[in-house]
Amino acid sequence: MTDTKKSIHGEWSSRFAFILAATGSAVGLGNIWKFPYITGENGGGAFVIVYLLCVLLIGIPIMMAETMLGRRSRQNPINTMITLADEAGADKNWHYLGWMGVIAGFLILSYYSVIAGWASAYVLKAFTGSFFGADAVAIKGLFDGFMASPVQLIFWHTLFMLATMLVVVRGVNTGLEKAVRFLMPCLFVLLMLLVAYAMTFDDYYDKGIKFLFTPDFSKLTANGVLTAMGHAFFTLSLGMGAIMIYGSYLPKNVSIAKTVYLIAGTDTAVALLAGIAIFPIVFAAGLEPAAGPGLIFQTLPIAFGNMTGGWLFGILFFVMLVFAALSSSISLIEPAVAWLIENKDMSRQQACIWSGSITWLLGLGTVFSFNVWSEFKIFDRTIFQLLDYLTANLMLPIGGFCIAVFAGWIMKQQHTEHELDMPDALSYKVWRFLICYVSPAAVFLVFLHVVGVL
Numbered sequence: 001m002t003d004t005k006k007s008i009h010g011e012w013s014s015r016f017a018f019i020l021a022a023t024g025s026a027v028g029l030g031n032i033w034k035f036p037y038i039t040g041e042n043g044g045g046a047f048v049i050v051y052l053l054c055v056l057l058i059g060i061p062i063m064m065a066e067t068m069l070g071r072r073s074r075q076n077p078i079n080t081m082i083t084l085a086d087e088a089g090a091d092k093n094w095h096y097l098g099w100m101g102v103i104a105g106f107l108i109l110s111y112y113s114v115i116a117g118w119a120s121a122y123v124l125k126a127f128t129g130s131f132f133g134a135d136a137v138a139i140k141g142l143f144d145g146f147m148a149s150p151v152q153l154i155f156w157h158t159l160f161m162l163a164t165m166l167v168v169v170r171g172v173n174t175g176l177e178k179a180v181r182f183l184m185p186c187l188f189v190l191l192m193l194l195v196a197y198a199m200t201f202d203d204y205y206d207k208g209i210k211f212l213f214t215p216d217f218s219k220l221t222a223n224g225v226l227t228a229m230g231h232a233f234f235t236l237s238l239g240m241g242a243i244m245i246y247g248s249y250l251p252k253n254v255s256i257a258k259t260v261y262l263i264a265g266t267d268t269a270v271a272l273l274a275g276i277a278i279f280p281i282v283f284a285a286g287l288e289p290a291a292g293p294g295l296i297f298q299t300l301p302i303a304f305g306n307m308t309g310g311w312l313f314g315i316l317f318f319v320m321l322v323f324a325a326l327s328s329s330i331s332l333i334e335p336a337v338a339w340l341i342e343n344k345d346m347s348r349q350q351a352c353i354w355s356g357s358i359t360w361l362l363g364l365g366t367v368f369s370f371n372v373w374s375e376f377k378i379f380d381r382t383i384f385q386l387l388d389y390l391t392a393n394l395m396l397p398i399g400g401f402c403i404a405v406f407a408g409w410i411m412k413q414q415h416t417e418h419e420l421d422m423p424d425a426l427s428y429k430v431w432r433f434l435i436c437y438v439s440p441a442a443v444f445l446v447f448l449h450v451v452g453v454l
């Protein structure tokens with residue numbers, strides 16, 4: 001592989017552009033919508049600790065591996081696996097790993113877009129003053145009424161999918177990069193303000209903070225551990241090729257390790273801030289932490305409806321949330337789009353129309369699982385719950401496991417060493433130990449725990 005090789009889709013204009021894009025991919029609904037509600041469902045502190053450990057021991061090493069694979073081959077994840085397996089003299093079947101990633105991207109985006117549609121609808125609700133002076137009961141009524149309307153959910157899902165495809169169609173430099181440049185810092189500031197607001201509650205520390213940070217391991221089930229691990233993959237966009245494809249647009253001279261620490265650190269900080277902002281409101285309003293996917297939509301509007309300046313604040317918050325979701329959704333579909341362009345000779349437009357339409361159609365399953373099909377269950381789960389479980393808890397960890405095995409055991413050591421170009425020999429050794437033993441073993445042990453062997 002030559003060092004001058006570039007992706008046919010272009011390249012990030014700088015290291016900073018890659019950081020923004022990869023952080024944009026990582027920070028999204030996962031941090032602000034999903035992290036609080038799954039933490040609530042799984043009892044708080046102990047769940048948070050397992051999640052943090054997974055980010056550190058599994059997420060960060062695998063993120064470095066995924067970025068490295070992408071940059072070495074400069075192609076979509078499927079072709080990357082073919083090329084690199086070939087280079088290492090390994091079996092062709094590794095390309096199925098790329099395929100699983102592309103499919104996971106479709107499945108995730110199909111429900112991600114529906115939830116991002118909720119956030120978009122809440123921009124309008126904030127704007128029209130729907131939250132003004134409302135209490136917990138009124139806000140829950142608003143949310144339940146919205147969920148009961150497939151037409152409204154489809155409308156917002158459609159709008160969000162169109163927005164995603166509009167950005168993706170413009171390509172790496174023009175579309176993706178510009179979209180994330182300003183949004184990430186703004187979101188961060190708004191979250192800090194929300195945390196400051198949450199701190200004004202009496203029970204801020206005793207209930208909110210303690211719930212998040214005091215571990216009670218008796219509340220954590222085997223499935224809770226799996227959810228925490230799956231979420232580490234989901235929130236860092238790992239195991240499906242999103243970071244791999246972004247890595248393939250990464251200029252040669254950039255340090256992968258330092259960049260990854262920064263991205264993972266920011267992502268984790270945003271999730272914790274979201275938790276710190278949301279749980280005091282949950283307890284102050286007498287709500288259930290285990291309220292499920294509606295949690296932030298049933299809590300934050302109460303705050304916006306009752307605080308000074310809440311009208312503007314509410315609008316800004318949901319706008320930022322939509323943009324955070326958008327900068328993630330584009331990375332969910334980019335591997336498929338790149339594959340269609342590289343392998344099927346499609347133009348970027350054609351590739352976007354195809355992949356966008358399929359995802360949109362799949363998304364209807366999620367829309368209906370909140371209303372007309374809410375009683376329809378497979379393995380005791382609605383379509384939305386099934387998609388979420390299948391992707392976040394199974395496909396991403398399995399994908400990540402295989403990436404770790406590939407980077408640690410299949411690729412030649414001199415290649416990984418050269419590509420990662422760590423600042424010192426010890427850092428490389430630590431990474432190698434984690435990727436060869438710790439990360440794959442941890443994923444494997446969690447799976448054994450869930451099936452009851454451990």
Ligand code: PHE
Pocket residue numbers: 025026027028029030031108233234235236237238240242328329331332
């Ligand atoms: N990381 C994104 C989030 O937290 C979701 C995502 C998962 C994006 C997988 C790309 C790949 O919202």
